Amino acid sequence: MLVNLSDSLPDPGTGLTSPGPHDMLTQVLLGLRLEGVEYGRCLMQAPWAVAFPAGREARFHFVAQGGCWLRTASSEWMRLEPGDAVLLPHGSFHVLASAPEVPTTVDIGRLARVPVAENIYLVRSEAAGSDAALPSVMFCGSMRFNLDPLHPLLAMMPEVMHAGALVKRDPTVPGLLEAMEREVSLDRIGACGILARLADVLAASIIRAWVECGCSDSTGWIAAVQCPRIGKVMAAIHAEPERDWNVPVLAELMGASRSTFADAFTRTVGESPAKYVAKVKMFQARRWIAQEGMRITVAAHRLGYDSEASFSRAFKRVIGQSPSAVRTEQMQHRSTPRLAD
Numbered sequence: 001m002l003v004n005l006s007d008s009l010p011d012p013g014t015g016l017t018s019p020g021p022h023d024m025l026t027q028v029l030l031g032l033r034l035e036g037v038e039y040g041r042c043l044m045q046a047p048w049a050v051a052f053p054a055g056r057e058a059r060f061h062f063v064a065q066g067g068c069w070l071r072t073a074s075s076e077w078m079r080l081e082p083g084d085a086v087l088l089p090h091g092s093f094h095v096l097a098s099a100p101e102v103p104t105t106v107d108i109g110r111l112a113r114v115p116v117a118e119n120i121y122l123v124r125s126e127a128a129g130s131d132a133a134l135p136s137v138m139f140c141g142s143m144r145f146n147l148d149p150l151h152p153l154l155a156m157m158p159e160v161m162h163a164g165a166l167v168k169r170d171p172t173v174p175g176l177l178e179a180m181e182r183e184v185s186l187d188r189i190g191a192c193g194i195l196a197r198l199a200d201v202l203a204a205s206i207i208r209a210w211v212e213c214g215c216s217d218s219t220g221w222i223a224a225v226q227c228p229r230i231g232k233v234m235a236a237i238h239a240e241p242e243r244d245w246n247v248p249v250l251a252e253l254m255g256a257s258r259s260t261f262a263d264a265f266t267r268t269v270g271e272s273p274a275k276y277v278a279k280v281k282m283f284q285a286r287r288w289i290a291q292e293g294m295r296i297t298v299a300a301h302r303l304g305y306d307s308e309a310s311f312s313r314a315f316k317r318v319i320g321q322s323p324s325a326v327r328t329e330q331m332q333h334r335s336t337p338r339l340a341d
């Protein structure tokens with residue numbers, strides 16, 4: 001299922017002249033989409049501890065019953081209560097456990113799995129606990145963003161995004177959490193499919209709430225998006241990355257002189273307009289090549305490069321790999337199992 005963070009919002013071609021900072025945010029979010037890759041309804045009998053290796057996809061966890069503890073490589077243990085949800089947008093290594101002191105950690109890929117539906121599994125812990133103890137029940141999944149992992153929005157996201165911290169910011173989050181809890185507890189026909197769709201929407205809502213409330217530094221990408229004049233420029237760049245966005249054109253769009261625009265953009269975003277435009281173009285090219293299978297020559301032409309060689313040099317300078325290496329790496333990744341990434 002593909003979820004757009006701004007479904008039912010204005011068309012990209014109609015909102016670029018709107019003066020409000022929320023409208024600028026809307027335009028950028030129009031390009032951010034995510035889709036569920038694989039989900040598991042997990043029944044874990046204490047004591048248990050499960051490791052999720054670092055991977056390309058984001059990780060999502062919803063705790064329905066029993067509660068658990070979460071730890072990443074760079075953080076201390078965090079308690080998750082029933083009804084809690086967390087999103088790890090970078091797919092960082094982490095451990096979920098019934099208690100911090102559980103000594104043995106099992107890789108998620110080693111747990112028994114029973115297919116329930118396409119890309120949805122029933123996962124059970126191997127540890128034998130007390131028959132009288134209720135198992136912890138979770139709904140876990142992996143998700144893929146349509147944006148490059150180096151995209152400014154994804155790069156700025158924290159390692160762990162906790163839905164509980166955003167409940168007061170976004171009134172839709174509590175309703176989604178309650179709906180997921182009902183589906184898990186009632187265990188009705190088709191519950192797993194509905195849970196997968198709710199998880200996609202909830203993850204999108206968590207990200208939207210985080211961006212809208214400015215849960216980041218007061219400078220940088222979030223500050224730029226929320227600034228009406230700079231936000232308007234950034235929205236245009238992201239909406240049409242293939243355009244020739246030079247300083248005179250962008251300054252005119254902002255309604256300022258070239259020097260005023262360049263100074264304001266660099267001060268707010270943290271890098272020059274030319275450097276930022278180059279990054280956005282290469283992020284787009286990487287997505288075209290890796291996810292859509294576009295030929296390198298076609299991507300170079302669409303982005304205005306006269307030759308494949310000059311495009312490849314610019315691509316490697318921003319991405320750190322050649323376009324052909326990115327294509328090869330993505331093809332190899334697609335052939336590997338998802339849940340055990």
